[in-house]
Amino acid sequence: MxxxxxxxxxxxxxxxxxxxxxxxxxxxxxxxxxxxxxxxxxxLALNLLGLAVLIVGALVLNELRQGLVNARIDSLSTQGELIASILNQAATVGEPEPAMDAALATELLQTLSNPRAQRARLFDSQGRLVADSDWMADAVERRELPPARGSENEERGFSLMPRPARPTTSQVEATLAREVGVALQGRRWAGMRQSDTGQRVVSVSIPIQHVRAVLGVVTLEASDVDAIIAQExxxxxxxxxxxxxxxxxxxxxxxxxxxxxxxxxxxxxxxxxxxxxxxxxxxxxxxxxxxxxxxxxxxxxxxxSLSERMDAIESFAADVAHEIRNPLTSLRSAVETLDLVSDPAARERLLNVLKNDVQRLDRLVTDISNASRLDAELSRDQPRIIDLGRLIGDIVALYQATAKPGDVQVRFTPHQGMEAVTVMGREGPLGQIVRNLIDNARSFSPPGDAVSVGMLRVKGEAIVTVSDNGPGIPPENLETVFERFYTSRPKGAAFGGNSGLGLSIARQIATAHGGTLRAENRTGAEGRVLGAMFVLTLPEAAP
Known part of the structure; x- marks a missing residue:
């Protein structure tokens, strides 16, 4: 068996x-x-949303404010043109040189203006103030008095909320004079300026023209701009x-x-x-x-994945400890017995046991080292296209060159007429699969027999077979043979020559390359087992 x-x-x-x-x-x-x-x-959307709301609101209100100012200018312009037209028709005297009757114009301005809504002023052709709606309405100019004593910051010359500087009377009069000067040239002036109280006012100056002669200027101004802006x-x-x-x-x-x-x-x-x-x-x-x-x-x-890896390492360590304990126990027993044995033949047998146990330990340590380094080697080497036929041929040629008389021979028989079969992988680990399978087959082959290595391509897959003429594998052990440290040696096999890790390493490498490795028996007539065969399947490299 x-x-x-x-x-x-x-x-x-x-x-x-x-x-x-x-x-x-x-x-x-x-x-x-x-x-x-x-x-x-x-x-991005959530952070931009709040900013967009604020921007849209500001844009809408700015547009609204400009629209209100423009509407106020249009309203004042309409009223100013109406007043200027009436004054031109009713308060103009003198031919051929027309002039404006100041008294009559003042009365008409008092009738036509609305002091509660806007302030109206009348200037003659020389730019002198003739009438003011504030005079006629007995309006009293009101100004806020400064506090009796400023705050500590104001006493030091600054405040947290600085107020805009109030223009002086001369600055206000100069601005108004420029505005009236433009109107005296026959052009309408409309815009915003500051009053002597520091308020922004919408002002319109309309020339009073008789044919082409400018008799005076009507100025209308509304001081509710700051209220509108505050409301906005x-x-x-x-x-x-x-x-x-x-x-x-x-x-x-x-x-x-x-x-x-x-x-x-x-x-x-x-x-x-x-x-x-x-x-x-x-x-x-x-x-x-x-x-x-x-x-x-x-x-x-x-x-x-790391947890499974840790479990695998713990299991591997337990298996290693168990496998090493057996040869160590045998070595200890043989060493303790050696001094008690005087028969030369018995001593020779004990020395052979010691030698075999040492060889077994050496093989175990070597295979354990290879298995522990396998993951690192697979992750370190970069896959590349490998000619599988050339790789197998080189390995088989090395076995043939080092074979001694009576050793099990190794033959490579690729499928006839088949082109080069290439796979994507790492040459060292793939070569280790082939060597492990060949060593395993040689250990179960009769002396002087041969191990056959074959290769063929089937539906985009490279298939490598390693066959021997040994006793075969019991059907219940076709999967068990790939378990770690499992070994079943035939009669006459060298003790300690197998660690039970070779096929486990081979399957692990095949799986890492996207392939499979399975075991089966070769049968002949009447179902007689002719030997074991291992089948390695690897995906062929894309052209």
Missing amino acids: ASATATGNPEPTAGEAAAGASAPRVRRARFRGLPGSRLGRLI RRALIPFILIAISVTVASSLLLNSLVAQPVLRMARAADRVRQARARAISLPDLAKRDDEVGDLTRSLEAMTH
Whole structure:
């Protein structure tokens, strides 16, 4: 009853564990609409929303203010043109040189003006003030008195809310004189200026023309501009409050959607680091369909893979300790018995046992070292296109060159007429698969027999077979042979020549390359077992 030297289940790599059926499924966030991050677009939109509300409100109110000012100018212009026309028709005397009757014009101005709505002034052709609606209405100029004693800041020459400088009387009169001067040239003037009280007023100056002669100027001004602007500013307060509310709400939302989940993930990672947990588990965050959910699922998959890796390492360490304990126990017993044995033949047998145990330990340590370095070698070497036929041919040629008389021969028989078969992988590990399979087949072949290595291409896959003429593998052990440290030696096989790791390493390498490795028996007539055969399947490299 013989079976191929076997090794354990392949030790999962980090990538394999993450892709395994037991690992959490990693769903990638689906980006729809505009390119970029969905969460990034949400952050940008929420922060811009409050600013947009404020900007839109300011633009609307600025447009409204300008419209109100323009409407006030139009209204004053209409009234001024009407008054100027009436004064031209009713208060003009003298031919052929017309002149304005100041007394009659004053009476007409008093009748036509509305002192409560605007201030009206009348200037003669020399720019001298003839009439003022404030005089006729007995209006008293009111000015706020300064406080009896200024605040500490004002006493020092500054204040937190500085007021605009009030123009002097000469500055106001000069501005008004320029405005009247423009009108005396026959052109209408309309705009804004400051009054002697510091208020902004909308002013219109209309020339009183008789044919082409300018007899005087009618000036109308409205001082309710500051009230309008103050009202507009009060109207802007709701927009400001809305913008502040949106900004605060967006900040709280971003804190809830981003900051707190990231903090939870950081704390979960700390628990894993401090060995209080084997894996991160945040199911409520993993259900989210955004970048935070994607990150959570990736972290869960990563830590799950690390947990499986740790379990595999612990299991591997326990198996190593068990396998090393057997030869060490045998060595100890042989050493303790050696001094008590005086028979030369018995001493020779004990020395042979010691030699075999030492060889077994050496083989175990070598294979354990290779198995522990395998993951690092697979992650360090970059895959490249490999001519599988050339690789197998070189390995078989080395066996043939080093064979001694009576050794089991190795023959390579690729499929006839087949072109070069290439695979994507790492040459060193792939060569190790072939060598392990050949060594395993030679250990179960009769002396002087031969091991056959074949290769063919089937539906885009490269298939390598290694066959021997040994006793075969019991059907119940076709999978067991790939378990770690499993070995079943035929009669006469050298003790300690197999560690039970060769086939486990071979399957692990095949899995890392996206392939498979299986064992089966070759049968002949009447189902007689002719030997064992291992079949390696690897995906062929894309052309």
